[in-house]
Amino acid sequence: xxxxxxxxxxxxxxxxxxxxxxxxxxxxxxxxxxxxxxxxxxxxxxxxxxxxxxxxxxxxxxxxxxxxxxxxxxxxxxxxxxxxxxxxxxxxxxxxxxxxxxxxxxxxxxxxxxxxxxxxxxxxxxxxxxxxxxxxxxxxxxxxxxxxxxxxxxxxxxxxxxxxxxxxxxxxxxxxxxxxxxxxxxxxxxxxxxxxxxxxxxxxxxxxxxxxxxxxxxxxxxxxxxxxxxxxxxxxxxxxxxxxxxxxxxxxxxxxxxxxxxxxxxxxxxxxxxxxxxxxxxxxxxxxxxxxxxxxxxxxxxxxxxxxxxxxxxxxxxxxxxxxxxxxxxxxxxxxxxxxxxxxxxxxxxxxxxxxxxxxxxxxxxxxxxxxxxxxxxxxxxxxxxxxxxxxxxxxxxxxxxxxxxxxxxxxxxxxxxxxxxxxxxxxxxxxxxxxxxxxxxxxxxxxxxxxxxxxxxxxxxxxxxxxxxxxxxxxxxxxxx
Amino acid sequence: xxxxxxxxxxxxxxxxxxxxxxxxxxxxxxxxxxxxxxxxxxxxxxxxxxxxxxxxxxxxxxxxxxxxxxxxxxxxxxxxxxxxxxxxxxxxxxxxxxxxxxxxxxxxxxxxxxxxxxxxxxxxxxxxxxxxxxxxxxxxxxxxxxxxxxxxxxxxxxxxxxxxxxxxxxxxxxxxxxxxxxxxxxxxxxxxxxxxxxxxxxxxxxxxxxxxxxxxxxxxxxxxxxxx
Numbered sequence: 001x002x003x004x005x006x007x008x009x010x011x012x013x014x015x016x017x018x019x020x021x022x023x024x025x026x027x028x029x030x031x032x033x034x035x036x037x038x039x040x041x042x043x044x045x046x047x048x049x050x051x052x053x054x055x056x057x058x059x060x061x062x063x064x065x066x067x068x069x070x071x072x073x074x075x076x077x078x079x080x081x082x083x084x085x086x087x088x089x090x091x092x093x094x095x096x097x098x099x100x101x102x103x104x105x106x107x108x109x110x111x112x113x114x115x116x117x118x119x120x121x122x123x124x125x126x127x128x129x130x131x132x133x134x135x136x137x138x139x140x141x142x143x144x145x146x147x148x149x150x151x152x153x154x155x156x157x158x159x160x161x162x163x164x165x166x167x168x169x170x171x172x173x174x175x176x177x178x179x180x181x182x183x184x185x186x187x188x189x190x191x192x193x194x195x196x197x198x199x200x201x202x203x204x205x206x207x208x209x210x211x212x213x214x215x216x217x218x219x220x221x222x223x224x225x226x227x228x229x230x231x232x233x234x235x236x237x238x239x240x241x242x243x244x245x246x247x248x249x250x251x252x253x254x255x256x257x258x259x260x261x262x263x264x265x266x267x268x269x270x271x272x273x274x275x276x277x278x279x280x281x282x283x284x285x286x287x288x289x290x291x292x293x294x295x296x297x298x299x300x301x302x303x304x305x306x307x308x309x310x311x312x313x314x315x316x317x318x319x320x321x322x323x324x325x326x327x328x329x330x331x332x333x334x335x336x337x338x339x340x341x342x343x344x345x346x347x348x349x350x351x352x353x354x355x356x357x358x359x360x361x362x363x364x365x366x367x368x369x370x371x372x373x374x375x376x377x378x379x380x381x382x383x384x385x386x387x388x389x390x391x392x393x394x395x396x397x398x399x400x401x402x403x404x405x406x407x408x409x410x411x412x413x414x415x416x417x418x419x420x421x422x423x424x425x426x427x428x429x430x431x432x433x434x435x436x437x438x439x440x441x442x443x444x445x446x447x448x449x450x451x452x453x454x455x456x457x458x459x460x461x462x463x464x465x466x467x468x469x470x471x472x473x474x475x476x477x478x479x480x481x482x
Numbered sequence: 483x484x485x486x487x488x489x490x491x492x493x494x495x496x497x498x499x500x501x502x503x504x505x506x507x508x509x510x511x512x513x514x515x516x517x518x519x520x521x522x523x524x525x526x527x528x529x530x531x532x533x534x535x536x537x538x539x540x541x542x543x544x545x546x547x548x549x550x551x552x553x554x555x556x557x558x559x560x561x562x563x564x565x566x567x568x569x570x571x572x573x574x575x576x577x578x579x580x581x582x583x584x585x586x587x588x589x590x591x592x593x594x595x596x597x598x599x600x601x602x603x604x605x606x607x608x609x610x611x612x613x614x615x616x617x618x619x620x621x622x623x624x625x626x627x628x629x630x631x632x633x634x635x636x637x638x639x640x641x642x643x644x645x646x647x648x649x650x651x652x653x654x655x656x657x658x659x660x661x662x663x664x665x666x667x668x669x670x671x672x673x674x675x676x677x678x679x680x681x682x683x684x685x686x687x688x689x690x691x692x693x694x695x696x697x698x699x700x701x702x703x704x705x706x707x708x709x710x
Contacts, residue, residue: 007588010590016590158546158550159543159546162497162500162501162545162546162549163500163501163542163545163546164500164502165497165498165500166497166498166500167498167499217498221494221497221498225553225554228547228550229554284588285589286589286593326590328589328590329586329587329588329589329590330588380566384561384564387561387564388557388558388561388562389558390554390557404572405575406575407572408568408569408570408571408572408573409570409571410570412568413575414568416572420567421567421572422566422567435638436635436638438575438578439578439582439635439637439638440582440584440634441583441634442577443577446574446575457561457564462487462560462561462563462565463564464564464565464566465566476584478584479584482592482593
């Protein structure tokens with residue numbers, strides 16, 4: 001039985017245009033014949049196209065989590081719009097006649113099955129856990145030494161700025177910083193490079209006679225200190241590797257801070273994995289990093305087994321926007337055979353390749369609600385512990401129970417839990433989710449509820465606020481963003 | 483605690499001015515002197531005092547790092563003292579019955595529509611409204627566009643799109659709002675039209691094209707919206 005939703009189809013598609021084109025074909029009745037196998041493990045058919053003969057399209061669901069799309073059209077997109085269209089026809093419950101699998105497709109299916117079997121035999125023969133690729137020690141050592149040289153250069157930059165004073169940063173020095181940014185690339189320090197790009201961007205704002213000059217100066221100070229802390233930690237990390245002559249990758253946040261990119265295979269080899277995970281999305285939003293000209297597609301998910309809240313982060317530089325598939329909101333439960341965790345703190349980053357989806361049930365929503373914390377003071381303790389570390393994320397997302405969401409005499413919106421209260425306030429540069437919350441029929445949420453909150457610190461006031469992300473009821477998750 | 487905040491402020495000022503001027507910063511030295519006696523009673527103040535000593539005694543080449551170390555420590559301590567409670571009595575927010583509902587609409591579908599209303603891009607609003615009209619006419623229960631337009635997250639952007647434009651599609655938005663019987667929304671609309679005394683005329687006014695749209699809405703039983 002084929003289980004696929006429109007959401008899953010969108011995730012499998014290369015981009016939204018393909019989905020839209022596929023839908024158009026389906027709506028217009030592009031398929032002149034539609035077939036399914038008796039066991040409903042495959043659908044196939046012929047679709048009229050711009051060519052003389054019809055395109056033969058099939059989708060094989062023998063492995064439900066990895067449907068295989070095949071089509072005789074000349075498109076290099078995968079899956080093509082015809083593959084997407086036939087799924088739309090299936091979802092629209094059009095008439096699929098029962099038929100035998102065409103011979104050529106049957107041969108391909110058998111070939112693929114044989115290949116998989118061979119791979120499975122090989123992995124049983126070798127080891128249960130695949131051994132990590134052996135690192136070329138001398139090349140790694142050379143690279144580490146080069147990186148240390150680069151860190152010295154970056155440290156000199158920090159010292160020079162601190163000596164002259166942050167307020168002395170100006171347009172005249174910006175070309176110097178641009179050269180420094182390029183130099184960091186030569187030292188394989190893309191993580192450090194990214195922080196200097198941010199400082200450069202903020203310094204440019206200073207030169208533009210920005211009204212909020214104090215705010216910009218404070219941001220530069222914070223970023224500069226973050227840079228300094230990163231340099232020191234990276235130096236320790238690299239020196240440790242060189243001293244022990246051990247360049248095997250390990251689960252350390254500094255791996256990514258240096259500018260390396262975690263591969264799923266590597267995370268699996270290092271054991272940073274959870275098998276058979278089930279997660280449900282609490283919120284989705286897209287942030288734009290001005291300095292780096294990069295979009296971040298961020299989804300917060302709750303683990304239905306243990307209530308852990310993790311996040312997916314899809315990094316999309318503007319210059320690569322045409323080539324990188326974007327993430328989107330998802331409303332189904334995602335069933336993940338192997339979910340990988342990045343090293344991190346409370347809201348770890350997660351990633352996966354194959355997955356299936358299922359409809360969330362009332363039990364799932366009740367489970368999510370049961371994970372909500374009923375001790376706000378404890379939440380704040382955890383949040384402060386993370387915020388005091390200069391290199392940690394400056395937001396923490398948690399599920400929180402509340403007795404009431406009300407307002408004070410100065411019209412501030414406040415969450416009340418017993419005697420504890422916290423003001424609900426959106427972060428700067430975010431849509432005002434508090435305002436959005438007030439637009440929702442409040443009979444659904446004003447008393448005795450569960451809410452997803454993003455805690456953040458206003459450094460100027462030294463006060464912690466909470467930005468509401470979603471309300472979790474017994475039947476749904478009402479998102480205040482997307 | 484006040485002395486800690488004062489110290490933080492002074493250290494930040496030193497970072498702004500630069501360590502080359504640190505030796506002349508007598509205010510920083512004065513606060514450091516005030517902290518010394520506290521270090522006997524409290525280990526955190528002891529550590530802070532030690533970092534300040536290291537800073538004052540460092541040679542010019544080391545001062546930048548020592549200043550960063552001192553600020554990092556003080557900042558971390560200040561974070562642990564951050565507040566969160568909101569003082570004052572908390573009263574209930576009045577009931578706000580609204581016909582605008584929550585629908586499960588993905589970012590990629592909802593955001594573009596929010597943006598065109600937020601930016602008051604009337605060419606695109608027009609195009610969207612045409613699509614909305616035809617999809618409602620065909621089958622409003624299956625209409626994705628209808629689900630979007632009655633989603634509560636669209637509400638404030640519908641208001642913002644209705645300015646002093648007498649554009650047909652602005653009026654169309656108002657028609658949808660009119661069907662909600664949402665008194666608060668109507669009053670928000672009135673607030674938007676500070677120069678226009680005849681607001682009720684604009685809300686009630688139906689011209690031929692607009693009447694077609696309103697007739698379509700009148701074909702639906704309003705209570706059925708709540709089933710979305």
